[in-house]
Amino acid sequence: MSDADxxxxxxxxxxxxxxxxxxxxxxxxxxxTKIHYAGRVYDQREMIAMVxxxxxxxxxxxxxxxxxxxxxxxxxxxxxxIFVNSGSSANLLAVATLCSKELEGHLEQGDxxxxxxxxxxxxxxxxxxxxxxxxxxxxxxxxxxxxxxxxEEAISERTKAIFVPHTLGNPCEMDEIMRLAEKRGLFxxxxxxxxxxxxxxxxxxxxxxxLGTLSFYPAxxxxxxxxxxxxxxxxxxxxxxxxIRDWGRACWCKYNTTDPNGACGRRFEWQIxxxxxxxxxxxxxxxxxxxLRPTDIQAALGVVQLAKxxxxxxxxxxxxxxxxxxxxxxxxxxILPTWSERADVSWFAFPITVKPEGPFGRQELVRWLxxxxxxxxxxxxxxxxxxxxxxxxxxxxxxxxxxxxxVMRNSFFIGVYPxxxxxxxxxxxxxxxEFFDGSW
Ligand SMILES: Cc1ncc(COP(=O)(O)O)c(C=O)c1O
Numbered sequence: 001m002s003d004a005d006x007x008x009x010x011x012x013x014x015x016x017x018x019x020x021x022x023x024x025x026x027x028x029x030x031x032x033t034k035i036h037y038a039g040r041v042y043d044q045r046e047m048i049a050m051v052x053x054x055x056x057x058x059x060x061x062x063x064x065x066x067x068x069x070x071x072x073x074x075x076x077x078x079x080x081x082i083f084v085n086s087g088s089s090a091n092l093l094a095v096a097t098l099c100s101k102e103l104e105g106h107l108e109q110g111d112x113x114x115x116x117x118x119x120x121x122x123x124x125x126x127x128x129x130x131x132x133x134x135x136x137x138x139x140x141x142x143x144x145x146x147x148x149x150x151x152e153e154a155i156s157e158r159t160k161a162i163f164v165p166h167t168l169g170n171p172c173e174m175d176e177i178m179r180l181a182e183k184r185g186l187f188x189x190x191x192x193x194x195x196x197x198x199x200x201x202x203x204x205x206x207x208x209x210x211l212g213t214l215s216f217y218p219a220x221x222x223x224x225x226x227x228x229x230x231x232x233x234x235x236x237x238x239x240x241x242x243x244i245r246d247w248g249r250a251c252w253c254k255y256n257t258t259d260p261n262g263a264c265g266r267r268f269e270w271q272i273x274x275x276x277x278x279x280x281x282x283x284x285x286x287x288x289x290x291x292l293r294p295t296d297i298q299a300a301l302g303v304v305q306l307a308k309x310x311x312x313x314x315x316x317x318x319x320x321x322x323x324x325x326x327x328x329x330x331x332x333x334x335i336l337p338t339w340s341e342r343a344d345v346s347w348f349a350f351p352i353t354v355k356p357e358g359p360f361g362r363q364e365l366v367r368w369l370x371x372x373x374x375x376x377x378x379x380x381x382x383x384x385x386x387x388x389x390x391x392x393x394x395x396x397x398x399x400x401x402x403x404x405x406x407v408m409r410n411s412f413f414i415g416v417y418p419x420x421x422x423x424x425x426x427x428x429x430x431x432x433x434e435f436f437d438g439s440w
Contacts, residue, residue: 019044037415038219053300064299080238087193087215088122090228095126116146142338165191169348171200196221197346222305224298248289315418326429349413382408
């Protein structure tokens with residue numbers, strides 16, 4: 001073993017030691033320990049992989065990024081994975097890809113895109129940023145997904161796409177959505193940022209539409225710190241997406257290509273009308289792009305997290321089921337989550353809506369839980385059209401969006417993430433019991 005290798009081994013051993021001293025398992029002290037809604041679940045292996053990448057000092061996307069994309073693609077059964085620096089970037093990239101002039105039938109300014117009003121802000125933002133018109137449909141209570149029965153009414157001659165989030169991991173009715181999209185010739189983007197590992201009819205969500213998006217923010221199913229991905233089975237779309245992610249360039253070299261002639265094998269021999277002869281392909285721009293690239297250090301973290309994903313998904317399901325069984329008895333007052341029989345849900349969180357006609361409001365229950373150190377979160381933007389930043393956007397509404405308003409007033413969610421063990425879930429259920437026994 002070389003000096004460098006043995007030093008590296010020593011560093012890794014020290015990292016593991018540091019992990020167990022500083023980051024090891026925390027004892028649960030009821031009433032004191034916070035019950036987070038989500039969080040990073042990791043051990044020394046993630047830290048070692050990141051340190052390995054730092055010692056290599058490649059920094060930008062390299063061998064770890066290639067491995068991460070390949071292994072994520074294998075897990076999802078999808079041929080193309082484009083790793084980016086956030087889920088919001090993945091959404092932006094997916095929309096920008098459908099607007100690219102390189103794509104036949106691409107979206108143009110003023111085209112309409114159907115999407116639910118209950119959503120995450122950066123699912124809608126890229127539509128507006130690309131001059132598209134969001135057409136908002138209501139959500140269903142219980143699934144909090146777009147109401148599929150409203151789709152036909154939402155379609156006009158300007159409709160070009162449907163952008164569907166799988167809310168909190170719960171799969172949308174993808175068969176209905178794809179059937180309609182195919183009949184009307186619409187593009188479909190699935191925002192699967194909350195739904196890594198969820199399936200509909202045994203197939204991973206995010207892989208039904210033309211493009212799917214994922215987020216690896218620490219709250220999500222796996223983390224790369226910040227990070228996300230666009231996924232597709234369409235090579236042409238993937239090529240455009242990679243170009244737009246990478247400054248808009250035409251070059252499709254792999255991340256750690258060392259061949260001076262590039263992946264095309266004729267980097268310096270391209271003849272492009274209107275450009276000087278034999279133009280360098282690396283500096284040819286065929287799209288108006290961004291730089292949405294993550295680092296290889298993030299990818300190193302992702303590779304280790306990905307190997308743990310099946311276990312994480314099982315834990316999420318287990319925690320969800322325990323909360324569901326325990327909270328069923330309060331259905332007079334609470335709307336509990338519902339899901340399709342055809343769905344196998346890798347839950348992001350546990351959504352609850354306080355019934356509007358009851359003796360208490362969301363505020364009372366949320367305060368009670370937060371006072372007991374149980375974190376709660378609102379269902380993202382609620383009805384996005386009511387948010388100050390979005391009030392003046394050019395958009396269309398289908399119906400009155402009454403469920404979306406109710407979600408904004410009465411819904412919230414609590415955690416099911418793998419960092420919650422049975423003792424913590426018991427504690428959460430006990431606090432609910434106290435709330436209902438004591439006051440109402
Ligand atoms: C449904 C949905 N889409 C997009 C995003 C954005 O992802 P990111 O935070 O990685 O930008 C989130 C973030 O939580 C989300 O929940």
